[in-house]
Amino acid sequence: MSDTNNLIHASSPYLLQHAHNPVNWYEWGAEALEKAKAENKLILVSIGYSACHWCHVMERESFENHEVAEVMNRHFICIKVDREERPDIDQIYMFAIQLMTGSGGWPLNCICLPDQRPIYGGTYFRKNDWINILENVAALWANEPDKAIQYAERLTSGIKDSEKIILAVATAEEYTHEHLNEIIDPWKRHFDIGYGGYNRAPKFPLPNNWVFLLRYGFLKDDESVFTAVCHTLEEMSRGGIYDQIGGGFARYSVDDKWHVPHFEKMLYDNAQLISLYTEAYQCTKFYSFKQTVVETINWVFEEMTSADGLFYSALDADSEGVEGKFYIWDKTEFDQVLGEDAQLIGAYYNITEEGNWEEEQTNILRKTLSDDDLLAKFDITAEELYDKVNSAKEKLMAVRSKRVRPGLDDKCLTAWNGMMIKALAYAGQVLNHDLYYQKASTAASFILSHLKSENGGLYRNYKNGKASITGFLDDYAFFIEALIALYEADFDEKWLEEAKLLTDYVIANFTDADSPMFFYTSAESEDLIARKHEVMDNVIPASNSTMAQNLQQLGLLFDIEQYTEKASEMLAAVQPKIKSYGSAYSNWAIQLLNEIYGINEIAIIGLETDRIKLALSGHYIPNKITLGGTKSSLPLLKGKQSNETKVYICRNKVCQLPVNTVEDALEYLQ
Secondary structure (H helix, E strand, O other), X not given: OOOOOHHHHOOOHHHHHOOOOOOOOEEOOHHHHHHXXXXXXXXXXXXXXXXXXXXXXHHHHHHOOHHHHHHHHHHEEEEXXXXXXXXXXXXXXXXXXXXXXXXXXXXXXXXXXXXXXXXXXXXXXXXXXXXXXHHHHHHHHHHOHHHHHHHHHHHHHHHHHOOOOOOOOOOOOOOOHHHHHHHHHXXXXXXXXXXXXXXOOOEOOXXXXXXXXXXXXXXXXXXXXXXXXXXXXXXXXXXXXXXXXXOOEOOEEOOOOOOOEXXXXXXXXXXXXXXXXXXXXXXXXXXXXXXXXXXXXXXXXHHOEOOOOOEOOEEOOEEOOEEOOOOOEOHHHHHHHHHHHHHHHHHHOOOOOOOOOOOOOOEOOOOOOOHHHHHHHHOOOXXXXXXXXXXXXXXXXXXXXXXXXXXXXXXXXXXXXXXXXXXXXXXXXXXXXXXXXXXXXXXXHHHHHHOEOOOOOEEOEEEOOEOOOEOOHHHXXXXXXXXXXXXXXXXXXXXXXXXXXXXXXXXXXHEOOOOOOEOOXXXXXXXXXXXXXXXXXXXXXXXXXXXXXXXXXXXXXXXXXHHHHHHHHHHHHHHHHHOOOHHHHHHHHHHHHXXXXXXXXXXXXXXXXXXXXXXXXXXXXXXXXXXXXXXXOOHHHOOXXXXXXXXXXXXXXXXXXXXXXXXXXXXXHO
8 A cells, every 4th residue: 555646745634544545636726726727637526524434435435446546547637625624615516516416415526627617426426336427427528518518607606696695684673572483483393302402313413503592591581492402401411422431422313312423523513512511501500511511621631632732623433444333332341341330330321232222232321211210220329329430431431442542633623623712711611610711721822823824814724733724714703702702711801802803804804895794715715616605504603603793792892883783784684594494593593682682791890800700600691791800901991990899781882880799790680
């Protein structure tokens, strides 16, 4: 296997996995694109990511096969893309595949003209089907190029027209509770009352959906929604989708009971879930939510943190070529490890002789019995049970850690690091745990010193001391959000100053003159066949919805009308769409919630700022920004400096008289 292709110099672990394929792969870039034009060859764009199971399968069956490689190399310029490094390319060709086939996913394989316009594609193909398709499309290009060009023109205009948000109304209407009702009423019908989440399979956590629903349920005092959220979080953390002994969540479960995970663990899921469970704990004080936060953060620190203090991208589903092998147990090994406690802990984690899923005699750890049932069945106290569970976890971890580990995708992405920084800054406050704040601060400082370009923009990626890709809108949106979270944790205004500089950079480089939405790519990024807007909230909230909330908050903190007006325009453009598909606009719905309930601006000043801030973090106020400190240049704090500790509450440009205690402040908020 000494032969290598052009991917051997890539920074992406996913591309490096393909560096020894007999396919003559290129990275996306000038060399490959110019070669396609010079030789008038079709381009084959193959997109995936390192933790993608079916990407590995297609590689084994096709890209490692010399017969397949010969066909690919003869007819095409073959380009491999890591969707996590280059979401701008992925977005365009994913939309093309959806237009062609009605659905999409990864691996994504798209055949394009030499000028990058798509003509044919799909997702996973078996080896023989793949060869047939390649030969047929190559023949079309050789014999009927005009037909191929017609396909390309139709698809490309479809891509350019997609997700265009035209501003129907110049000014935002007065939002009312009726606007919320029309979103929530159809949404409720999809709740799974039995197992939480939505009544379908596979089941994705979709953290931002539950953040919105938690806040809505709390503010509106809607018990049915609030209960659905708590039940979902409880069921997810008891299921196989959650790593019961190591912490951290897999990407989704293939069934409707959160039982059998797709075993890959992604940084972006876990960052958002840490934030969600922290918020739910702050609201309910349920101990299990806190435990989930602590265990997941421990996993992030143990397995996902680089020497520089940045956070890695993902862990594969597979080890030794088998999905989930690292995480599962047969009863014999499980019993050997736990000895006399095997029966109790086996019942606790649903371990059976025949195995608890379709892989024979293997078990995925999950909790199916309530603690009370176990206590009665084994006649022990709650304290004894938890001692035995903790001891069992340590023993199981010791054995598991000797197994062959899943592959680690060790590139660091600015957007995903932003989410994790925000989660840690927030959890540090709510759980009063300084280490979480320190790790968040270290990562943010590293990005500011190593991932900023000369002109004040951000890079997207960092690996082996190198940052090479111009940042996209999500890199700015989530990192600005992280900087605001850090400011709220320590009241150090340097974070806000950086957030403001980056926001101004976004306005200068991502603005679309024809739409209130920002482009996903910077004016400084390379030209692709289309410049897209990312508007719908998915597993990750849309970069535009996140940016709108950043503008809203920074507009309030710095008293910049231009920011708040832009945020309002963005929401006004999307608002009519939310009611038709709430879960695809949940982050926009959070902004709508803030419009209807108002944002509480809580200013804390004086010598005991930290004590008040800590006391305040024990209370759930989802629609707030906090600011303060002893010295400040922020407009809201002008003329409010004093040694005496005071809390000011302002809303919609009206401030209440200052109070001295958190209790008095909370009375105002009621």
